[in-house]
Amino acid sequence: MKSFLLALMLGFSLLASAQNKVIGTVLDQQSKPVSGVNITIPELHKETVSDEKGAYRFNNVPNGTFKIQYFLIGYEIQTKSFVVTENGIVSNIILLESIHQMDEIIVSTVFNKLQSQNVMKVEHQSMKSLSQKGTSTLIEGLATIPGVSQVSTGTAIGKPVIRGLSGNRILVYSQGVRLENQQFGEEHGLGLNDAGIESVEVIKGPASLLYGSDAIGGVLYFNPEKFTAPNTVEGNFSQKFFSNTNGSNSSIGVKASSEKLKFLARGSYNTHADYKIPDGNRVTNTRYNESDFKTALGYSDEHFTSTLRYNFNKLDLGIPENGIAEQTSTKKTTFPKQGVYANILSCNNTFFFKKSKLDADLGYISNDRSEFQDSDVANLHMKLKTYNYNVKYYLPKIGKFESIIGTQGMHQTNTNSGQEYLIPDANTNDFGLFGTVNYEWNKNVIQAGVRFDNRNVTSTEHGILGDQGYFQAIDKTFQSFNSSLGFKTNWKENTIFRLNLASGFRAPNLAELTSNGVHEGSNRYEIGNANLKNEQNFQTDLNLEYRNSHFELFVNGFYNYINNYIFIAPNGMVTNGFDTYDYIQANANLFGGEAGIHFHPHPFDWLHITSSFESVTGKKQNGENLPLIPANKWNNTVKTDFKSGKYLKESFAVLNIAYTFNQNNPSQFETKSSDYTLLNLGFGGKVTLGKTAFDVNLNANNLLNKTYISHLSRLKNDGIPNMGRTIVLGINFTI
Numbered sequence: 001m002k003s004f005l006l007a008l009m010l011g012f013s014l015l016a017s018a019q020n021k022v023i024g025t026v027l028d029q030q031s032k033p034v035s036g037v038n039i040t041i042p043e044l045h046k047e048t049v050s051d052e053k054g055a056y057r058f059n060n061v062p063n064g065t066f067k068i069q070y071f072l073i074g075y076e077i078q079t080k081s082f083v084v085t086e087n088g089i090v091s092n093i094i095l096l097e098s099i100h101q102m103d104e105i106i107v108s109t110v111f112n113k114l115q116s117q118n119v120m121k122v123e124h125q126s127m128k129s130l131s132q133k134g135t136s137t138l139i140e141g142l143a144t145i146p147g148v149s150q151v152s153t154g155t156a157i158g159k160p161v162i163r164g165l166s167g168n169r170i171l172v173y174s175q176g177v178r179l180e181n182q183q184f185g186e187e188h189g190l191g192l193n194d195a196g197i198e199s200v201e202v203i204k205g206p207a208s209l210l211y212g213s214d215a216i217g218g219v220l221y222f223n224p225e226k227f228t229a230p231n232t233v234e235g236n237f238s239q240k241f242f243s244n245t246n247g248s249n250s251s252i253g254v255k256a257s258s259e260k261l262k263f264l265a266r267g268s269y270n271t272h273a274d275y276k277i278p279d280g281n282r283v284t285n286t287r288y289n290e291s292d293f294k295t296a297l298g299y300s301d302e303h304f305t306s307t308l309r310y311n312f313n314k315l316d317l318g319i320p321e322n323g324i325a326e327q328t329s330t331k332k333t334t335f336p337k338q339g340v341y342a343n344i345l346s347c348n349n350t351f352f353f354k355k356s357k358l359d360a361d362l363g364y365i366s367n368d369r370s371e372f373q374d375s376d377v378a379n380l381h382m383k384l385k386t387y388n389y390n391v392k393y394y395l396p397k398i399g400k401f402e403s404i405i406g407t408q409g410m411h412q413t414n415t416n417s418g419q420e421y422l423i424p425d426a427n428t429n430d431f432g433l434f435g436t437v438n439y440e441w442n443k444n445v446i447q448a449g450v451r452f453d454n455r456n457v458t459s460t461e462h463g464i465l466g467d468q469g470y471f472q473a474i475d476k477t478f479q480s481f482n483s484s485l486g487f488k489t490n491w492k493e494n495t496i497f498r499l500n501l502a503s504g505f506r507a508p509n510l511a512e513l514t515s516n517g518v519h520e521g522s523n524r525y526e527i528g529n530a531n532l533k534n535e536q537n538f539q540t541d542l543n544l545e546y547r548n549s550h551f552e553l554f555v556n557g558f559y560n561y562i563n564n565y566i567f568i569a570p571n572g573m574v575t576n577g578f579d580t581y582d583y584i585q586a587n588a589n590l591f592g593g594e595a596g597i598h599f600h601p602h603p604f605d606w607l608h609i610t611s612s613f614e615s616v617t618g619k620k621q622n623g624e625n626l627p628l629i630p631a632n633k634w635n636n637t638v639k640t641d642f643k644s645g646k647y648l649k650e651s652f653a654v655l656n657i658a659y660t661f662n663q664n665n666p667s668q669f670e671t672k673s674s675d676y677t678l679l680n681l682g683f684g685g686k687v688t689l690g691k692t693a694f695d696v697n698l699n700a701n702n703l704l705n706k707t708y709i710s711h712l713s714r715l716k717n718d719g720i721p722n723m724g725r726t727i728v729l730g731i732n733f734t735i
Contacts, residue, residue, distance in 0.1 A: 021088040022058040062352035108201040108221035119447040119486035121543040123202040134699025134728035138194040146594040149630040154286030157189040164616040165217030175346035177363025180386040184511040193292035195251040195268035206504025216504040227262035228255035235735035244726030247272035262298035278724035284325040285318035315340040341368040355396035381418030402438040422517040424471040426459035443490035455507040478507035498543035508532040525575040537562040557593035592616035608639040627667035651685030663711040676708035697730040
């Protein structure tokens, strides 16, 4: 099978000989060759592995300046910049033993700098590190990152919250294109499966300069799974079991690459029964089933790289409405429920010129969402189709100045075919222009940029004037100019300071402008407001980091002022038996931050002690509290890493104690929340039995079976606790 796939890839590969190449040797501090090192050129989507002599090679490398990264467990991640000419280059490296100072290349910011060089502080987490925490969904893993929380409806539905902002204020990128999935609804989840995702980058703060409207609160940027090394074929199978929900998560994938052509495919299936609370009861209809398929085809040569990716995701989600009712371990959903079909098609292209390059990312996203109340006939059926583009031209470097100009846009259509309408049929069109410049000298960096955006929303009339469910046609245009200024410096060799000032905006979404109907998932009647204005914010961010070989410290602070903050609130009326909610606006401000340490004492470098604290406060201008503001959290972890053993290699053990403070500052329509402490354990590593090797994780979350209710749980008003104790077993085979 391997031989056939490799032959197939080689058969389709172009046979022209490579003109440019990068070769080198990887050695350790004793000048011995190091094999098995993962070596990547992220900008070119190229990856290889060093052989038994420590040697590696890249062919078909275009002229230009790039970064090459070396990674192997037990050693520091190292990154070098290099310039490729027509004769290629030799790039040798000496790896240093790991002191756990990760310096990743950040993809979500336009200049693709190392984290230590980046003006913006960006959180980077690999999916492997998140999976070691034993979470059952992608959003649960994200919520362990300082400054990130989730609005949850049971275990199946979770929406990201970054520093108190959520919904359309958080922009999600997957496969290099913006994800659109009717994210205005609190019960509309992230809609992504973690299988086939390599890592996530979190921008905490306005990123409108880079991404336009809807990035006022931050960005989640998911980096897809990498291709395998040239001239290799690789298979992978992973399986997870979840005791609390009798759940199972299975994934199988295959990859094959030649020098120029690359291919991968991955299929996954995720199924869970109702989750169990600490008293042993199950929360009725929190069950769900998910099918996911991802595939990609890549091509690269000296002048051009292109990657075509496709993702299909099918979700069958139960919506808990009756609390603790029928007790069953079935995984078949009952009414009310949601059915969601999502397709993401992306084409990411880079054209290399002598001293510049052009990135062109094209995307198509379809989201077919049905909500069923009491029969297989959908009460709501909304189809959202989105075409978007993102084109960036990297101008030739002038001295120490790097500059980029770009344009982004989106064409979106929403159509209805259900019995009821919540929002009308409509079109949304975005167009944006931006420019940004980066100036770096010594260990200092200044980055500045400006941007203009235009959004037009048009909808069609529906229903009879004066009747409930009537939609008046609208034609609204929103415009905004925004700018950003950032400064980063190394005060001393081990200390980094960052200051960022940025404005951002968010145009009202279709639901906020036009809603007039029952939202079955939210169990309320919603009324939009066609007179809503842009949300416009200005945020100040400070970041201070100190690190040496055995101690790391970070402190982040922010202040975010938002004009015309949009929120939904009950108006005291009842329509068709449902409480009625209006969309309204008020000025608001949010402030807070995160702080943490990482201590790995000498000579016990295998021991890691981390502690982080995060806090956010959100208030309207009149002093009232904003809704959906997470409680303060204090997270403490003790982790051990061991390089090798007879049967278990690269092993780890982790003890986590997470304390969530009480939330005594709820909004007008929320209730207070009590504090709670959760104890979590984890253990894992690479098991080697003869020639067979596989990764294994064993986690026990909420080990003491603590009864608690998260402030951001949508089941809180019904007094329904979050999940009780759960044991998670994960196994991963690479063939």
